[in-house]
Amino acid sequence: MKKIQDYRFLVQLLCLILTAVSFSISFKFTSLLILTLTFFTGVFYCGWVCPFGFIQDSFGYIGSAFGIKKRKIPKFLHRILKFSRYLILMLLLLNWSDFIFTALQFDPRVNFLSLVSGNTVIIISILVLVFFSLVSIFFQRPFCNYLCVQGAKYGLISLFRVFTIKRDADKCVNCKKCEQVCPMHIDITNTGNLRDPNCINCFQCINSCPVEKTLSFGRVKLSRPKKIHFSKVIVLLTLALSLFLYYSSSISHASGNNGQTITAEKVDGIADVDIAIGIKDGSYEGSSKGYKGTVKVEVTVKNEIIQNIDIISHEDDAVWFNRAKNTVLGEIIKSQNTDVDTVAGATYSSVGIINAVSNAVKTGTQ
Ligand code: SF4
Ligand code: SF4
Incomplete structure (x- = not known):
């Protein structure tokens, strides 16, 4: 497991290169593969594939190389802000706000993909891209944590994953080293099976844990939840509504022009x-x-x-x-x-x- 971060870096670099050379197998096949993987094993896409995730990580490494310590947003604020990307996704799917569509023109993930694929991008979008890259020197994955709708979509799809990060509570010494390195600020020590929709399967928590085999990646052990988490209920409702709306709009597309010619x-x-x-x-x-x-x-x-x-x-x-x-x-x-x-x-x-x-x-x- 020690070398996993090196492998992750290489996979991310490879994905960036493949995007730059416009390598493509089949869009439908790739999407289906990513969705299936996400559904069963979590959001590998964000931790291992997304080129803009890689850029944020890279700026983070550069900061660390210059001795800049990563800052953390206060917990109470993070607990509120972490819902923002799901809210943006919901507004988008409900098509309620023109502002959301206008703001998403500057989505640095989309614009970065466009840039590396050889397309031109307007200057404001480049400035937004540079802004989030520079902020990544001080805060881990700022865009992924609070604003990325793609990450939110995959997070929701991964909610019932079968394979995930697991914590052995009997071995855990509660040193919280895993939480200190987690780029998505997840409360890892509060749970046994970590099925948090924000987890990006980067495995940095496993690498940082000083007690061997306390954290691992494997099949979820099912047990009755002791209490119902309000945040999970909100996320679940968002999931149900978003999926319903997303698929109803997809079905209307799939069934032809549907009177919209x-x-x-x-x-x-x-x-x-x-x-x-x-x-x-x-x-x-x-x-x-x-x-x-x-x-x-x-x-x-x-x-x-x-x-x-x-x-x-x-x-x-x-x-x-x-x-x-x-x-x-x-x-x-x-x-x-x-x-x-x-x-x-x-x-x-x-x-x-x-x-x-x-x-x-x-x-x-x-
Ligand atoms: S959250 Fe968005 S930008 Fe971040 S890695 Fe995932 S898809 Fe990429
Ligand atoms: S919980 Fe672990 S695998 Fe998930 S994002 Fe945090 S450090 Fe990465």
């Missing part, structure tokens, strides 16, 4: 300027890169007017994609032009749709 009849005041001039009546397919994969559309032209745009398929998260789709398609038909604004918080999906429509129209001119 945008047609010229549904759009007021179509502009004179148009990109369909000279294009014969017919339906044309086009595709382009969205946030997580290819966006395919079908554009129907009649009397040199774009009448209808149909999303054939996409691989982005439904909550962001639908937000982009609901605005961008209407704007394209209204202006008869692909020179339309992207939707805040769904920029990559918007760009994917716009370019796919543009490519579809181009096939009509050939």
